[in-house]
Amino acid sequence: MPRLVQKVKVKNSQGLHTRPSTAIVKLLLTSKSDVFFTHKRDTINAKSILSIMMLAARRNASITITVDGEDAEETMSKLVDAFDNQFGEEYL
Amino acid sequence: MKTGVKEKTLQGIPISYGISIGKLVYFAHEEEVVEEYAIKQKEVKAEIERFDHAIQSSKKDLLRLKKSFEKEGLVEAAAILDTQIQVLDDPLMTDEVREQVRTEKKNIEYLFSQCVNCYVERFEQMRDPFFRERGRDLIDIARRVLSYLTAGGKKSVATLSEGSVVYSHEITASDAAEADPKKTLALISDEGGVTSHAAIVAKAKGIPYIAGVSPDHLKEASGTIVVVDGRGGKITLFPKRKTVDTFRMLQAQQKALFSKLEEGCQEKPVTKDGKSVTLLGNVEMVSEIDQLHRFGGAGVGLYRSEFIYLTKQCFPSEEEQYEIYCNIIKKMKGLPLTIRTFDIGGDKFICQQQIEESSNPFLGCRAIRFLLQEKEIFKAQLRAIYRASTLGPVSLMFPMISDLCELLEVKELIKEVQKEVFPKKKDRKDLPLGCMIEVPSAVITADLIAKECDFLAIGTNDLLQYLLAVDRSNNKVNKLYTPMQPALIRSLDLTVQRAKEGGATVSLCGEAAGDPRFTPLLIGLGVDALSVSLRNLPLIKKAIRHVSHERSRQLAKEALALSCADDIKTLLDDELLKTMPSEFHSLTMR
Numbered sequence: 001m002p003r004l005v006q007k008v009k010v011k012n013s014q015g016l017h018t019r020p021s022t023a024i025v026k027l028l029l030t031s032k033s034d035v036f037f038t039h040k041r042d043t044i045n046a047k048s049i050l051s052i053m054m055l056a057a058r059r060n061a062s063i064t065i066t067v068d069g070e071d072a073e074e075t076m077s078k079l080v081d082a083f084d085n086q087f088g089e090e091y092l
Numbered sequence: 093m094k095t096g097v098k099e100k101t102l103q104g105i106p107i108s109y110g111i112s113i114g115k116l117v118y119f120a121h122e123e124e125v126v127e128e129y130a131i132k133q134k135e136v137k138a139e140i141e142r143f144d145h146a147i148q149s150s151k152k153d154l155l156r157l158k159k160s161f162e163k164e165g166l167v168e169a170a171a172i173l174d175t176q177i178q179v180l181d182d183p184l185m186t187d188e189v190r191e192q193v194r195t196e197k198k199n200i201e202y203l204f205s206q207c208v209n210c211y212v213e214r215f216e217q218m219r220d221p222f223f224r225e226r227g228r229d230l231i232d233i234a235r236r237v238l239s240y241l242t243a244g245g246k247k248s249v250a251t252l253s254e255g256s257v258v259y260s261h262e263i264t265a266s267d268a269a270e271a272d273p274k275k276t277l278a279l280i281s282d283e284g285g286v287t288s289h290a291a292i293v294a295k296a297k298g299i300p301y302i303a304g305v306s307p308d309h310l311k312e313a314s315g316t317i318v319v320v321d322g323r324g325g326k327i328t329l330f331p332k333r334k335t336v337d338t339f340r341m342l343q344a345q346q347k348a349l350f351s352k353l354e355e356g357c358q359e360k361p362v363t364k365d366g367k368s369v370t371l372l373g374n375v376e377m378v379s380e381i382d383q384l385h386r387f388g389g390a391g392v393g394l395y396r397s398e399f400i401y402l403t404k405q406c407f408p409s410e411e412e413q414y415e416i417y418c419n420i421i422k423k424m425k426g427l428p429l430t431i432r433t434f435d436i437g438g439d440k441f442i443c444q445q446q447i448e449e450s451s452n453p454f455l456g457c458r459a460i461r462f463l464l465q466e467k468e469i470f471k472a473q474l475r476a477i478y479r480a481s482t483l484g485p486v487s488l489m490f491p492m493i494s495d496l497c498e499l500l501e502v503k504e505l506i507k508e509v510q511k512e513v514f515p516k517k518k519d520r521k522d523l524p525l526g527c528m529i530e531v532p533s534a535v536i537t538a539d540l541i542a543k544e545c546d547f548l549a550i551g552t553n554d555l556l557q558y559l560l561a562v563d564r565s566n567n568k569v570n571k572l573y574t575p576m577q578p579a580l581i582r583s584l585d586l587t588v589q590r591a592k593e594g595g596a597t598v599s600l601c602g603e604a605a606g607d608p609r610f611t612p613l614l615i616g617l618g619v620d621a622l623s624v625s626l627r628n629l630p631l632i633k634k635a636i637r638h639v640s641h642e643r644s645r646q647l648a649k650e651a652l653a654l655s656c657a658d659d660i661k662t663l664l665d666d667e668l669l670k671t672m673p674s675e676f677h678s679l680t681m682r
Contacts, residue, residue: 017222018229022175025182049178050185050230054214056223 002072007064008083015058023087025049027078033069035079046079097330102305104280105570106325107291110300111343112277113336116310116318116329117252119260119267126238128202131193139193143186143200146240151180153236157270164377166400167412176233184211201241208234249276257318259310263301268293278320280327282306292396295625296376302327304567349675353630357388361633363615367641370621372430373629374601378416381423383626388633391428393623394489394549394601395420397473398434407434407469413476421484428485430526430549430623433473435459435491454557459492459528464501474509478521487524489549494531496540503544526596530554535583535590542594549623550587552602556580575604576657576664581613585652588618599623608635608672609664615641616648631676638671 012020028035028047035046039061044051046065057063063083067076082088131139158173179185185207192203208230215227249258249271258271259280268279268290279294279301294301300322310318313329319339320327328335361371372393373384384392400408400416408416421429436458463470477488488506493499503525514520527534527541530551534541542548552575557564559579562572584600591598599621604610606628614622615636624632647667654660669677 014222015220018175018226019171022171022178025178026174045183048182048184049175050182050211053223053226054211056218056220058220 003066003068004072004076005064005066006076006080007062008080010057010059010061010063011083012086013059015061016052016055016063018053020087021049021052023082024052024079027082028075031067031069031071031075031078033067033072033075035068035075036066038064038066099332099335100329102309102327102329104302104305104325104327105567106322107303108279108294108299108301109322110278110298111322111339111346112257112300112320113317113339113343114255114257114277114320115253116313116316117256117258118307118311118314119249119252119258119263126201126205127199129199131197131199133197136193136197139200140190142241143189143193143204146237147180147186149240150233150236151177154180164379166377167408167415172229176229179230179233180237201238204241205234205238252276257320259305259307261307263290263294268297268299268301271297271299273297273299278302278322280305280310280320292376292625295627296380298627304570345675350630353634354387357386357630357633359388359633359637361390361636363636363644364638364640365642367615369615369636370599371629371633371636372599372601372621372623373626374623375626378420378423380626381420384427384629385425387626387629389427389626389629391430391485392424393430393599393621395429395431396435397431398436407472410472410476413473414479417476417480417486418483421480421486424484426484428487430487430489431477432489432491432528433460433463433470436462454563460490460498460502461492463490464498467505471505471509474506475513478509478513478523481521481523487526487547489526489528489547491528491551492530492554493527493541494533496537496544499527499541499544526599528554529587531558532583535587538587538590539593542591542596544594545596547597547599548587548591550584550598550600550602550619552580552584552600552604555583555602559583574657574661575602575607575610576660578655578657578660580604581617581651581660584614584617584619585648592618597621606632608632608676609668611635612639612644612647612667612671613651613664615639616644616646616651634676635668635672638673 010016025047036043037046037052037055039055039057042055044055046052065076065079067079069075154173154177158170158177161170161173189200189204189207192198192207193200196203212227212230215230216224218224249267252258252275254275256276257278257280258276261281262283263279263281271279271294276299279299281303282305283303291301300320302320302322302325304325305327310327310329316330317336318327318329319331319335321339331339361369363369370390372391373380373387373389374394374396375381375384375392376396376399381392400413417431457465474488477486480486490499490502506525510520524546526547526549527545528551529535529538529541529548531554535555538548556562556573556575556577560572560577562569564570564573588598597620598618600614600619601623605614605622606624608631611622611632622632647663651660651663654663
């Protein structure tokens with residue numbers, strides 16, 4: 001089973017707040033892999049919206065994504081894209 | 093109608109008029125105390141099922157609400173509910189609680205609220221206020237789930253049984269938004285004022301609402317039939333058969349009158365002697381525009397844009413606003429729309445951006461003051477409006493201008509926004525600009541403000557409160573809070589005179605505009621346009637058609653010469669009796 005690790009940056013101006021967290025959890029609804037985010041010293045289950053929000057990751061925070069499972073590659077690329085395009089957020 | 097119990101009348105503050113007869117039901121808002129007790133091994137399964145059922149029911153509620161928000165075009169509010177739905181699915185909440193039932197063998201509501209409290213605490217300890225605020229969301233979600241767990245406990249207003257007269261300590265805007273007028277016949281609360289957002293929503297939905305009545309005084313009649321008369325703020329407990337019959341008749345009469353008014357509402361708002369008055373509607377939701385067309389309104393004089401984030405959450409992005417404004421402008425079908433920029437603070441929604449608690453919110457950083465401090469939020473709104481304005485006639489209005497300098501600063505910002513939205517000078521569009529006149533300093537300097545903008549819109553609700561320094565939600569002093577105050581009538585006169593000097597038109601969009609007793613007075617004072625809640629539009633149109641301009645001017649002179657509110661009230665009441673056909677008298681607030 002592939003296990004992928006990649007670092008991403010939070011680009012959203014308000015960090016991983018409600019909307020990006022919701023977007024992440026929704027995106028992972030169909031994923032068959034285990035997904036974890038590591039921010040500073042915390043590693044959390046990325047399928048838990050509360051856990052993501054409790055990371056309190058702000059703009060420019062660095063997140064290490066770990067994906068472990070049969071669709072790891074697909075899941076990782078979807079996640080990295082989402083981080084890159086700021087979860088589709090339009091900015092104030 | 094219980095035997096042996098005496099009929100009893102309670103007096104409250106009338107907020108939204110109309111008559112209702114229904115069953116008195118308590119709506120608990122405050123935190124319920126969650127009991128803790130041990131369960132047996134064999135009960136574990138049932139306890140988990142109870143929990144799963146509560147989660148599923150809460151999810152269904154949220155999905156239903158989300159749909160209704162989407163229908164209203166409230167994209168942001170719908171997105172927030174989406175998040176809440178995800179939280180209900182969060183393994184941290186659900187799996188953990190299920191596991192604890194198995195290991196700790198305690199009742200589920202206790203374990204669930206412990207679990208929630210623990211996360212709320214974690215959120216509250218966060219340094220970033222933005223994340224800290226999420227703790228409150230969690231409490232909101234937990235409340236909903238708990239309501240399904242505690243039998244007979246808190247329910248959503250929407251799930252109350254048909255024919256309910258709902259009473260509570262406080263009715264929030266979202267309670268009122270959730271209330272179904274077919275089921276919730278009336279609202280009664282202890283706290284709350286005429287101009288709170290809950291009141292505005294109740295009025296828009298046509299639900300009678302009375303405030304200033306403590307649940308303690310109603311408790312004894314809980315579950316029995318009561319009569320609510322929103323016109324005068326009276327509640328009759330244990331009504332006699334005769335009382336019920338009288339009110340049923342009144343109710344039927346009013347219904348008939350309203351349909352009669354509706355029939356005549358495509359007529360023009362012109363006085364008997366031919367003076368035409370611009371009659372506009374106050375609107376909170378996109379869906380109300382259909383009603384505006386049906387009632388023959390000439391446009392929207394006040395679109396309360398702050399309703400876009402009804403669920404007290406963060407501000408909608410420029411794109412979301414653009415989408416909403418486009419939608420509403422298209423629905424206007426060419427009629428003019430006046431958008432008031434976000435009016436927040438005071439009794440209006442507290443939003444996460446307003447982290448600082450103020451001990452005196454009405455004198456604090458609200459409305460235009462807030463927008464000028466949070467320029468990015470303000471500019472995003474202005475950009476969205478300017479972009480959408482290519483689709484139809486739009487005016488911009490700014491809340492709570494108290495100093496000319498604020499308007500000048502706004503105009504500078506607008507120049508920047510115009511350059512951003514229309515890079516080519518030839519595409520640049522100027523929208524009519526208006527200022528709300530709702531603080532005494534704006535009345536006094538109305539001539540200066542009028543020179544710098546196109547129209548003034550008097551907001552009588554706030555103006556009255558600032559003019560008399562009276563807190564309208566304080567039962568001990570709110571007797572002073574009546575639009576019949578000579579100080580208010582004189583302020584209206586002053587504003588009209590000074591606006592004319594400055595070359596601006598004057599509209600009035602407070603409560604007084606929707607009260608037919610004021611119609612001749614306002615016409616007589618020289619107010620150019622009235623903007624009223626849609627429910628009152630047919631009635632005010634009728635009122636306009638029954639007065640003469642000449643007599644109105646005389647009436648205004650008489651009113652200005654009177655020295656106390658009671659005398660002005662008598663004058664206006666008598667005038668209404670003389671001008672309006674008697675069948676309409678029962679529709680007005682006493």
